[in-house]
Amino acid sequence: MSDIVTAGLLVIGDEILSGRTKDKNIGFIAEYLTNLGIDLKEVRVVSDDEGDIIAALDALRHRYTYVFTTGGIGPTHDDITADSIAKAFGVGIDHHPEVVARFRERWSEQELNEARLRMARIPDGAELIQSATILAPGFKLGNVIVMAGVPSIMQAMMDIVAPKLKSGVRMLSETVRANAREGDIGGPLREIAKAHPDTIIGSYPFTDEDQKPNTHLVVRSRDADKLAAAMAAVKEMLAGLNVTR
Amino acid sequence: MSDIVTAGLLVIGDEILSGRTKDKNIGFIAEYLTNLGIDLKEVRVVSDDEGDIIAALDALRHRYTYVFTTGGIGPTHDDITADSIAKAFGVGIDHHPEVVARFRERWSEQELNEARLRMARIPDGAELIQSATILAPGFKLGNVIVMAGVPSIMQAMMDIVAPKLKSGVRMLSETVRANAREGDIGGPLREIAKAHPDTIIGSYPFTDEDQKPNTHLVVRSRDADKLAAAMAAVKEMLAGLNVTR
Numbered sequence: 001m002s003d004i005v006t007a008g009l010l011v012i013g014d015e016i017l018s019g020r021t022k023d024k025n026i027g028f029i030a031e032y033l034t035n036l037g038i039d040l041k042e043v044r045v046v047s048d049d050e051g052d053i054i055a056a057l058d059a060l061r062h063r064y065t066y067v068f069t070t071g072g073i074g075p076t077h078d079d080i081t082a083d084s085i086a087k088a089f090g091v092g093i094d095h096h097p098e099v100v101a102r103f104r105e106r107w108s109e110q111e112l113n114e115a116r117l118r119m120a121r122i123p124d125g126a127e128l129i130q131s132a133t134i135l136a137p138g139f140k141l142g143n144v145i146v147m148a149g150v151p152s153i154m155q156a157m158m159d160i161v162a163p164k165l166k167s168g169v170r171m172l173s174e175t176v177r178a179n180a181r182e183g184d185i186g187g188p189l190r191e192i193a194k195a196h197p198d199t200i201i202g203s204y205p206f207t208d209e210d211q212k213p214n215t216h217l218v219v220r221s222r223d224a225d226k227l228a229a230a231m232a233a234v235k236e237m238l239a240g241l242n243v244t245r
Numbered sequence: 246m247s248d249i250v251t252a253g254l255l256v257i258g259d260e261i262l263s264g265r266t267k268d269k270n271i272g273f274i275a276e277y278l279t280n281l282g283i284d285l286k287e288v289r290v291v292s293d294d295e296g297d298i299i300a301a302l303d304a305l306r307h308r309y310t311y312v313f314t315t316g317g318i319g320p321t322h323d324d325i326t327a328d329s330i331a332k333a334f335g336v337g338i339d340h341h342p343e344v345v346a347r348f349r350e351r352w353s354e355q356e357l358n359e360a361r362l363r364m365a366r367i368p369d370g371a372e373l374i375q376s377a378t379i380l381a382p383g384f385k386l387g388n389v390i391v392m393a394g395v396p397s398i399m400q401a402m403m404d405i406v407a408p409k410l411k412s413g414v415r416m417l418s419e420t421v422r423a424n425a426r427e428g429d430i431g432g433p434l435r436e437i438a439k440a441h442p443d444t445i446i447g448s449y450p451f452t453d454e455d456q457k458p459n460t461h462l463v464v465r466s467r468d469a470d471k472l473a474a475a476m477a478a479v480k481e482m483l484a485g486l487n488v489t490r
Contacts, residue, residue, distance in 0.1 A: 014447055017285045018416075019276025020463065021449065026271075026290070031264025040262045042297070043290035045271070048447075052287070075428040076448035077435035111488075115431020150450070171263075183320040186360020190322035202259055202293075203321035204266065205395070218265065243356075 004222075005038045005168035008060030011045040012053055012071040012081055013149055024151045025070045032158055037170035038066065048072060053084040061088075061144055066165065071149030073136055075115040081146060082139075086123035089141060096122040099130075099137055106135070129157045140164075169222045174231050176238070178215040181205075184243045185215065192237060196230035198223055212245045249467075250283045250413035253305030256290040257298055257316040257326055258394055269396045270315045277403055282415035283311065293317060298329040306333075306389055311410065316394030318381055320360040326391060327384075331368035334386060341367040344375075344382055351380070374402045385409075414467045419476050421483070423460040426450075429488040430460065437482060441475035443468055457490045 009029055015021040026043055033040045041064055046052040053072075060067045072081030086093035099120035103112055119136035122128065129138035129147070138147045138157045147157040178185055182205045193201045199221040208214040217234055221227035254274055260266040271288055278285045286309055291297040298317075305312045317326030331338035344365035348357055364381035367373065374383035374392070383392040383402045392402040423430055427450045438446045444466040453459040462479055466472035 011288075014445065015449060015463075016271070017275055017288070018279050018418075018465070019272055019274075019285075020418075020447075022272035023268075026261070027264055027267035029264075030262055034263050040264075041292065042301075043256075043262070043288070045288035047286065074448070074450065075431040077431070077438045078447055111428070113428070113432055115435070116428040118431065119428075173263075173265075183356070183358070183361040183364075186320040186322070186363065187358055190360070193322045200259065202265075202323055203319070204260060205319065218260075220263070 003166075003168050005066070005166055006041050006064040007033055007038050007066040007068060008064040009040060009043040010053070010056050010060060010067060010069045011043065011149075012048065012069060013045075014047045014078070016045050016071075017047055025149070025154055028151065028155065029068060029070075029158070032162070034171060036162060036165065037167040038165065039168070039171065048078045048080060050080055050084045050087065053081065054088045057085065057088045057144065061142070065143060067144045069144065069146050070154050073119065073138065073146060073148055075118050075136075079118065082121050082123060085141060085144060085146060089123060089144075091124045091141075093121050093123045095120045096128070096137075098128065102130075129160050131156065131160060171220050171222055172224055172227050173218060173220045174227060175216055175218045176231065176234060178217050178238055179245070180215060180238065180241055180243060181213045181245055182215045184241065185217075185237065188237045189217070189234070192230060192233045196226065196233065198226045199230040201230065201234070214245075248411075248413050250311070250411055251286050251309040252278055252283050252311040252313060253309040254285060254288040255298070255301050255305060255312060255314040256288065256394075257293065257314055258290075259292045259323065261290050261316075262292055270394070270399055273396065273400065274313060274315075274403070277407070279416060281407060281410065282412040283410065284413070284416065293323045293325060295325055295329045295332065298326065299333045302330065302333045302389065306387070310388060312389045314389065314391050315399050318364065318383065318391065318393055320363050320381075324363065327366050327368060330386060330389060330391060334368060334389075336369045336386075338366050338368045340365045341373070343373065347375075374405050376401065376405060416465050416467055417469055417472050418463060418465045419472060420461055420463045421476065421479060423462050423483055424490075425460060425483065425486055425488060426458045426490055427460045429486065430462075430482065433482045434462070434479070437475060437478045441471065441478065443471045444475040446475065446479070459490070 044056045072079045126139040126141040147154045202218040204216045219231045289301045371384035371386040392399045447463040449461045464476045
């Protein structure tokens with residue numbers, strides 16, 4: 001059995017649920033984790049509400065190898081992610097001396113007000129996720145990785161944390177363009193999926209450049225040979241199709 | 246007390262979790278529901294797995310006024326949304342005669358294979374969401390609204406179902422550009438938020454056209470007077486700021 005590493009993602013923020021801000025992090029993190037060999041199994045989006053954050057965090061952190069969070073680590077009253085995570089883990093939270101020291105280099109005494117100092121609040125025992133270009137750090141506590149909501153900062157944090165993550169046997173993926181309508185291949189495709197149980201076969205309709213209905217078929221597996229066998233069966237099925245579009 | 250109508254959103258599909266497809270539905274539905282006066286409280290993204298779909302659906306449908314789902318209603322073996330929903334509700338599922346009749350008008354006997362007929366599988370007691378331009382219908386069963394994953398079709402389905410939804414007192418929203426860094430206003434903003442409990446005040450940093458750090462402040466409330474009072478306090482605070490950027 002190969003070691004499978006899983007993840008949940010928790011997106012925190014009223015602005016996503018109201019539609020004011022369109023999330024750009026889910027797609028990025030999904031693709032990033034897939035490339036690392038980590039299976040993203042579930043995403044949840046919750047509001048800036050302590051009870052909602054803790055409930056979702058607890059559901060995810062006990063179920064998956066890692067939980068990634070985005071959002072809610074800024075300087076304002078609606079940024080409650082760090083405190084919620086400390087509460088979920090039952091640990092204290094205080095201004096982290098190393099972060100405060102960096103803030104003192106960056107800001108004058110007048111500027112380093114209570115709001116900015118909030119960004120130095122880190123749960124006890126957490127490991128900082130920081131670099132010279134990241135102002136307010138993220139952190140890793142247990143299996144939970146807490147990141148910024150601003151995409152560019154979140155992406156910088158992912159690059160820092162990625163090398164430290166346990167990664168699994170990577171999911172391999174191959175795509176073929178069917179040049180057929182999804183409805184014409186659904187039957188034989190089901191048989192192929194049944195005959196190749198260690199693969200995952202996905203079917204994604206799209207409109208091609210000739211404005212015709214077309215389909216991408218994606219075969220995924222952690223085993224290269226099994227993937228190749230299923231893909232061969234898919235291609236054989238497509239070659240034998242006798243349909244018009 | 247005003248009647249508050251809530252919603253959960255369940256996005257179904259391996260392709261979103263693998264990063265292959267970037268979701269465009271969450272942001273659209275969030276904004277659409279906000280405009281209807283329905284509060285989107287939570288979003289979950291799960292894979293094409295019956296157990297995962299049912300667990301998420303049950304968590305959401307008992308908690309919120311409505312649950313919207315996207316994805317998994319096509320003709321292939323990985324399209325298992327309708328069957329999962331029938332199972333969650335404990336009702337039967339079969340080919341819906343009205344849908345089959347429409348399919349017969351559209352497709353020849355050879356084309357109307359088992360795969361395409363799958364798209365006519367509708368749980369018992371569900372109400373169809375369909376129009377002349379929608380091929381495979383969505384449906385509404387209890388408080389669950391099942392829609393396509395393809396954004397253009399999902400959007401057409403939302404337009405059909407929206408007039409039938411109970412809508413709440415609409416959340417009003419006003420935005421002001423702070424011309425200040427988030428860290429400089431976090432303290433006074435917290436006091437304003439505390440003093441105006443029936444409003445929700447959000448703070449969203451951005452880089453403005455002069456490449457300076459700037460902040461949008463959003464005040465939301467269902468009560469126009471309370472919103473106006475909180476926004477007045479925010480603007481007074483901003484006018485009294487003595488900070489440089």
